[in-house]
Amino acid sequence: MADFRTSTLDYFPENILIDILSYLGVRELIRTGRVCKRWRRLVKDQRLWRVVDLTAWKGVTSRMLWVLLRQYLGTGLRCLRLRGLLLSARGGAFLSESWLKALSSRCPRLRSLSLLHADLRGLHSCQLLPTTLQVLELRGCELPQGFFTQTPLSPEKQAGMASTAATQQQGRGQTGKVPASLSGIAIETMVLDNVPSFTDQHLQSLASWLRLSRLELRNVLRVTAEGLRRSAAQETDSGLNGLSRLKYLEIGHFGRPGAQLQMASLGLGVGWLGLEELSLGGKEVGPGLLSASRLRDLKRLRLRCCKLREMQVLRSCRTLRDLRRLEFCEVFFQVCPKTPEREGEVERQGEEGREGGTDSGDGSDDKLDENDPVPSLRRSLAALLPQCALVFTNCTVTITSD
Numbered sequence: 001m002a003d004f005r006t007s008t009l010d011y012f013p014e015n016i017l018i019d020i021l022s023y024l025g026v027r028e029l030i031r032t033g034r035v036c037k038r039w040r041r042l043v044k045d046q047r048l049w050r051v052v053d054l055t056a057w058k059g060v061t062s063r064m065l066w067v068l069l070r071q072y073l074g075t076g077l078r079c080l081r082l083r084g085l086l087l088s089a090r091g092g093a094f095l096s097e098s099w100l101k102a103l104s105s106r107c108p109r110l111r112s113l114s115l116l117h118a119d120l121r122g123l124h125s126c127q128l129l130p131t132t133l134q135v136l137e138l139r140g141c142e143l144p145q146g147f148f149t150q151t152p153l154s155p156e157k158q159a160g161m162a163s164t165a166a167t168q169q170q171g172r173g174q175t176g177k178v179p180a181s182l183s184g185i186a187i188e189t190m191v192l193d194n195v196p197s198f199t200d201q202h203l204q205s206l207a208s209w210l211r212l213s214r215l216e217l218r219n220v221l222r223v224t225a226e227g228l229r230r231s232a233a234q235e236t237d238s239g240l241n242g243l244s245r246l247k248y249l250e251i252g253h254f255g256r257p258g259a260q261l262q263m264a265s266l267g268l269g270v271g272w273l274g275l276e277e278l279s280l281g282g283k284e285v286g287p288g289l290l291s292a293s294r295l296r297d298l299k300r301l302r303l304r305c306c307k308l309r310e311m312q313v314l315r316s317c318r319t320l321r322d323l324r325r326l327e328f329c330e331v332f333f334q335v336c337p338k339t340p341e342r343e344g345e346v347e348r349q350g351e352e353g354r355e356g357g358t359d360s361g362d363g364s365d366d367k368l369d370e371n372d373p374v375p376s377l378r379r380s381l382a383a384l385l386p387q388c389a390l391v392f393t394n395c396t397v398t399i400t401s402d
Contacts, residue, residue, distance in 0.1 A: 010038075018045055026054060030072075046076025053081040055116050061085070062094060069102055077107040084118030086142060094118055097128055104130040115141055125149065127185065137191040143198060148205040150185055189214040200227025207231060207242050215243070216250040218281070221262060225287075228267025233274055244274060251288060252281030254305060263287040269294050281305050289316035298322065304329035309336075310377050318384050326381065327391040333377065334400050 009017065021029065021042060033043035049072055054060050060083060073080075084094045095118065103110070110130050114137035121144045129136070188211050192198055199222045206212055217223060233244040249272070251265045265280060265288030277300040280288040285306040292301065293316065301323060308331055317326070381390055 014042060017042055018047055021048055025056070026052060026068075027057060044072060046074050048076075049073055050076050051079040052077060055081050055083040055114075058083065059085075062096060062099065065095075065099055066102075069099065069106060073103075073107055075107065075109055077110050079112040079114075080107075080110060081114040081116070082118065083116045084141070086117040086119045086140065095120065095123065097123065100128050100130070104132070108132060111135060113137070115139070117141065120144065120147065123147070125151065127151065131186060133187050135189040135191075136187050137193075138195055139191075139193040141195055141197075143195065143202065145201065146205070148202050148209075150205075150208040185209045186211055188212060189216075191216045191218075192220050193218040195220055196222065198222060200224055200230070203227050203231050207244075210245065212243065213245055214248040215246055216248075216279075217264075218250070218252040219255060220264075221253075221255070223264045224262045225264050225267035228264050229270045232267065232270050232272045234270065235273060240273065246272075246275060248277040248279075249275055250279040250281070251284045252279070252305075253284045254282040266291055268292060271295065273297060276300065278302070279304070286312075289313075292316060293319040295320075296322070300325040300327075302327040302329065303331060305331075307332045307334055309334050310380075313377065314380055314384065317381060320385065320388075323385050323388045325389045325391070326385065327393070328395050329393045331392075331395045333395060333397045335377075335397060336400060 021032065024032065029043050029048060033040040052068075052073065065082075082095075095115075100123075107130065110132055112135040113129065113133055114135075117140045118138075119142045120138075121142055124144065124146070126136075126147055127150065185208075187209060190206070190212060193216075198217075198220050203223055204227065206215070231242050233240055233242045233246065263284070265284040268278075268288060268291035271294040274297055275295055276297055278288070278292060278295065278298055279302040280292075281304045283306075285303050285308065289303075289312065292298065298320060299322065301320070304327075308328075310333060317323070378390055378392075381388070
């Protein structure tokens with residue numbers, strides 16, 4: 001009984017203590033490491049530093065980043081989220097070239113980097129970022145011109161990087177793999193959200209990224225339809241040009257009313273070889289639906305946060321015969337009252353779908369209420385796209401007299 005009364009945290013195994021410490025944030029972990037030598041050693045365990053989120057910690061300076069990198073961050077880091085000083089009264093440099101080089105050497109397993117309100121105009125190229133990155137997210141950042149341009153490395157630098165990579169692979173027991181730094185930028189997913197300095201020139205520079213397969217553009221106001229046309233994967237005499245390896249593309253504009261709209265999704269009208277999944281949001285849904293019929297490889301289409309009319313959806317989807325999944329997320333459907341003319345047009349849309357494929361359903365849809373416009377849209381889409389799965393999430397329907 002006396003032993004039970006005098007028991008403390010020192011009696012807990014280290015694995016349990018590390019599990020408890022994993023619920024703490026970065027600031028709390030650093031403060032916990034000041035309790036005693038044992039807790040300081042536990043706090044430095046790399047299992048606690050796999051995902052580091054500093055976006056909630058305002059006012060993180062470059063000096064703090066150096067302290068974190070030298071004392072805590074190491075081989076266990078997989079995901080890093082940072083908040084810059086772009087909106088801070090302090091201002092000043094945030095990410096330096098020397099710090100990024102140290103991050104690459106100390107954290108060789110870093111896969112994801114997310115930057116919020118960071119001023120990157122002090123970095124001349126994205127090649128200064130860790131070469132092991134596979135996901136790059138930029139939210140509210142400022143970029144310099146030519147930031148995404150990939151310049152070839154000199155033979156001497158390639159030889160030095162190859163020898164360094166070979167030494168690291170031998171230490172980890174890996175052989176036969178091509179280092180990402182030698183085969184080009186290894187980023188596979190790029191997310192750009194509210195980056196006002198991102199232009200058509202930046203978009204065209206991404207064509208040199210051989211591994212880029214997912215691109216998300218949200219509230220990127222300076223990207224135009226012409227820039228999207230020039231970046232589209234098209235077949236030429238010399239082969240595929242543009243973003244030829246892109247499989248997923250998201251275009252969304254959720255700005256406040258009255259904001260400038262470039263209607264960049266109209267650039268999809270030239271066709272995009274290899275593009276299998278498209279997500280349209282906000283004010284880009286209407287123009288994007290007009291151009292989506294030219295995407296012959298499209299398999300999945302997602303529409304969200306917009307207003308649509310029933311006939312607008314049917315007319316746009318009747319040419320997408322190979323579509324396998326159609327998602328509506330937070331969509332406001334505007335449906336006109338039923339009239340003989342409207343019912344006849346819907347029937348014609350359904351007959352065109354049945355002529356191009358098999359009849360959909362087993363008769364169960366006939367039991368639905370005909371006064372409900374959502375089942376009518378579902379039946380019409382099922383007739384047009386018999387092999388397509390339809391998903392409705394948080395959608396509302398309003399009947400308008402217009």
